[in-house]
Amino acid sequence: MASLPSVAVSGTLKLDQELRKGLISSEKSGIANVSYQKSQTTTNLEGNSEPSSLDFREALVMIREGSKVESSYYVPLLQECIDKYSALDAQIVHGHIIKTGAHQDLFVTTFLVNVYAKCKIMENARKVFDKLSRRNVVSWTALMTGYVHNSKPELAIRVFQEMLEAGAYPTNYTLGIVLNASSTLHSIELGKQLHACIVKYQIDYDTSIGNSLCSLYSQMWKLGIRF
Secondary structure: OOOOOHHHOOOOOOHHHHHHOOOOOOOOOOHHHOOOOOOOOOOOOOOOOOOOHHHHHHHHHHHHOOOOOOHHHHHHHHHHHHHOOOHHHHHHHHHHHHHHOHHHOHHHHHHHHHHHHHOOOHHHHHHHHHOOOOOOHHHHHHHHHHHHHOOOHHHHHHHHHHHHHOOOOOOHHHHHHHHHHHHHOOOHHHHHHHHHHHHHOOOOOOHHHHHHHHHHHHHHHHOOOOO
């Protein structure tokens, strides 16, 4: 069984105290499932709407050549990198984002964290996150989700602690991700603290939280822990 980081040892996380400092939003961030619908209306290279895959390829060629493209193209291009599982293309687009100053756009850079996580390059995802001039719960959750999906639950819990210490507060989706991590680590104490906070602060249950709690208590049962 994996050992927990020091921030998540029983009694040290102090979730109850941290969550008292502000309201917990029940809004779902949904960052793990962020997707760009190609049918969505936007401006393409010729100024028309509803860009095709050909437009995306042309834009990528232009970026490789150092040409300027519309900033509205970064997110669909990054989504193409996810769809094609192309870390190399993501790095090319990333470089262009920095050159054009688009890295100041929190949505674009948060999406970039998600891209590197989906491409299984968490080192790059963390570097992008660390350079964010400001962060919100979506950017924190993107990094946590990346660690969980890349089999690094200890780091997901560590990031959760960093988020609380920074004064950001979790959504339902965030808590579902952390419950998932605690279940993977067999961290029953952390899971119970999270569940207590969900009940105490009357956070609405949704599918992600419900499934994560079921998984956690299933682990407790298998380990012979009764509650």
